[in-house]
Amino acid sequence: xxxxxxxxxxxxxxxxxxxxxxxxxxxxxxxxxxxxxxxxxxxxxxxxxxxxxxxxxxxxxxxxxxxxxxxxxxxxxxxxxxxxxxxxxxxxxxxxxxxxxxxxxxxxxxxxxxxxxxxxxxxxxxxxxxxxxxxxxxxxxxxxxxxxxxxxxxxxxxxxxxxxxxxxxxxxxxxxxxxxxxxxxxxxxxxxxxxxxxxxxxxxxxxxxxxxxxxxxxxxxxxxxxxxxxxxxxxxxxxxxxxxxxxxxxxxxxxxxxxxxxxxxxxxxxxxxxxxxxxxxxxxxxxxxxxxxxxxxxxxxxxxxxxxxxxxxxxxxxxxxxxxxxxxxxxxxxxxxxxxxxxxxxxxxxxxxxxxxxxxxxxxxxxxxxxx
Numbered sequence: 036x037x038x039x040x041x042x043x044x045x046x047x048x049x050x051x052x053x054x055x056x057x058x059x060x061x062x063x064x065x066x067x068x069x070x071x072x073x074x075x076x077x078x079x080x081x082x083x084x085x086x087x088x089x090x091x092x093x094x095x096x097x098x099x100x101x102x103x104x105x106x107x108x109x110x111x112x113x114x115x116x117x118x119x120x121x122x123x124x125x126x127x128x129x130x131x132x133x134x135x136x137x138x139x140x141x142x143x144x145x146x147x148x149x150x151x152x153x154x155x156x157x158x159x160x161x162x163x164x165x166x167x168x169x170x171x172x173x174x175x176x177x178x179x180x181x182x183x184x185x186x187x188x189x190x191x192x193x194x195x196x197x198x199x200x201x202x203x204x205x206x207x208x209x210x211x212x213x214x215x216x217x218x219x220x221x222x223x224x225x226x227x228x229x230x231x232x233x234x235x236x237x238x239x240x241x242x243x244x245x246x247x248x249x250x251x252x253x254x255x256x257x258x259x260x261x262x263x264x265x266x267x268x269x270x271x272x273x274x275x276x277x278x279x280x281x282x283x284x285x286x287x288x289x290x291x292x293x294x295x296x297x298x299x300x301x302x303x304x305x306x307x308x309x310x311x312x313x314x315x316x317x318x319x320x321x322x323x324x325x326x327x328x329x330x331x332x333x334x335x336x337x338x339x340x341x342x343x344x345x346x347x348x349x350x351x352x353x354x355x356x357x358x359x360x361x362x363x364x365x366x367x368x369x370x371x372x373x374x375x376x377x378x379x380x381x382x383x384x385x386x387x388x389x390x391x392x393x394x395x396x397x398x399x400x401x402x403x404x405x406x407x
Contacts, residue, residue, distance in 0.1 A: 042066060043129075043363055046092070046104045048073040048119065050083050052133065053110030056349065058087065060356035061108070063345060066363045073098050095119060099126035106156075106366065108359075109133060112205045113212025117142040124149040124157075129366050131158040131359065134221040135386065136379040138212050143383055147376040156372045158362035159379040161225045165357035167337035168323045169226070172298075172309050174338070175325060176230055179275050181302030187231060187271065187282035188300075191219045192293030194314060196245065196263055203248035203257040214261030215288045216241070216386050223284055224385040225378055226298070231280055232272045233381060238398040239389035240266045244289050263289045267389050268398075295320075308332060318350030 045067050047053050054072075061069045073092045074080040084091035092098035099107070099122055106129035109116055117137040120130055124146065136143050136159055150157045163169050175181070196206075206213035224234065241262040250257050267284040287293060296317065297310030306326040313320030324332040343353040358374075365372040388399040 042068045043105045043366055044068055044070040044103055046071040046073060046098055046101075046107045047110070048095075048098070048107055049110035049112075049133075050074050050079060051110065053108060054083060056351045056355050057108050057110055057131075057359075059347065059349075060352045060359055063352075063356050064359050064363065066367070067106075067359065070104055071098065071101065095122065099123050099128055105129060106131070106362075113138060113217060114205065114210075117146070120146055120157075121149065124153060124155055127153060127155070129156045129362070131160060131362050132379070133160050134225075134379060135212055135217045135383060136376070137383070138210075140380055140383045140387055143376055143380045147380060150376060154369065156362060156365040156369075157376050158358060158365070158372045159374050159376065160355060160358055161222065161229075161374040161378060161382075162318075162351065162354040162358055163222060163226055164229055164374055165354035165361075166318055166321065167341040167343065168309060168321050169230075170341040171323055171335060171337040172307060173230055175307060175335075176275070176300070180305060180325070180327070181300060181307055182304030183276050183278065184231065184273055184280045184300060184302045186301040187227065187280055187298075189223055189227065189282065189296075189298050190285045190294065191223055191296045192285065192287045192290035193219070193295070194289065194291050194293050196288040197291045197293075199245050200249060202251050203259070204251070207248055207257070207259040207261055209261040214265075215263050215286045216265050216389060218288065219286045220265060220267075220284075220386050220389065221379075221382045223286060225374065225382045227269065227271060227282055227284075228378070228381055229374075231282070231300075232274045234385045234388075234401045235270045235272050235279065236398055236400050237267055237269045237385065237388055237392060239268070239392040241390065241393040263287065265389060265393075267385075269385070304328065306332065316350045318354060320350075 071090045080091045107123050108131040110133045113135050205211045242264045244263050246259050247256040265286040269282040271280045271282050273280050295312040300307040308324040311320035323335045326332045346353050388401050392399045
């Protein structure tokens, strides 16, 4: 694609989260334009193409060979994502990937090598990095206002799968990338790496509380192999101090009346609290508080520079639009994309080490970039 091209033509693959969130975000991006949709089911594809006035592809090979398409947003379930992404990179397409990027860290490393070889920009949708209050928290931590960090605690307690009658699907299978670690852990670990520093070692536990779910087809009960609760004890190497910071992470998708997402950071000079109890919209509803010394917590608003130029009823769309905008700049300027595959690989490594620790009962060392 020529850097002088006015708009980047984008295809959207996957019509769940992709159609609800990525498409309106893409339409709002002045530097990009949606060109095509891809979905394996003909009826579903036809319905969306007619609704949005876009051309459709059911054949992946034809989509990636379309010379009018510069880039692709991949929002499929995790299992097919690696192969689809690999083929798209070989065809010269820039990518924006949902997370988990792939089922294994080795696959992400392979995509990273391909992207570098073909000079392509690959973004990963870690959209919390684009939320104003999270950006404000990052600024506070970067300025070392809390002093030396002593303890980090992240509780993400959701009830999205607490209903035992919710039907069985790919999320119910660990081998297909289902489970709370892929859904929430990928975000949680990226947040901690971004705000504090990389994970050097960890121990973990996982469990499956709801072990059977009814089938769509005949309402018989099918086995669930993916975890719905995960606990992690991490050691983070702080960016701002020559020290290891202990972090506790609790993830649940079956916490009835769960308190939502809450991050607590305790330092020698103060405390930071960032959280929301909104179960329906995981962006709207967040608040940020800070305490200096022994003072009471005081609510903090984001700086104007972090604010969105446009918002939607669905709070997810604005930060996704911002990620897309960063991706577009990366493509035009031929510069590395952050968050990209490096960040996706780091998060996936911790996900795998957590599962390995839960299986073996032993703490795991974590070396950034290692896929052994």
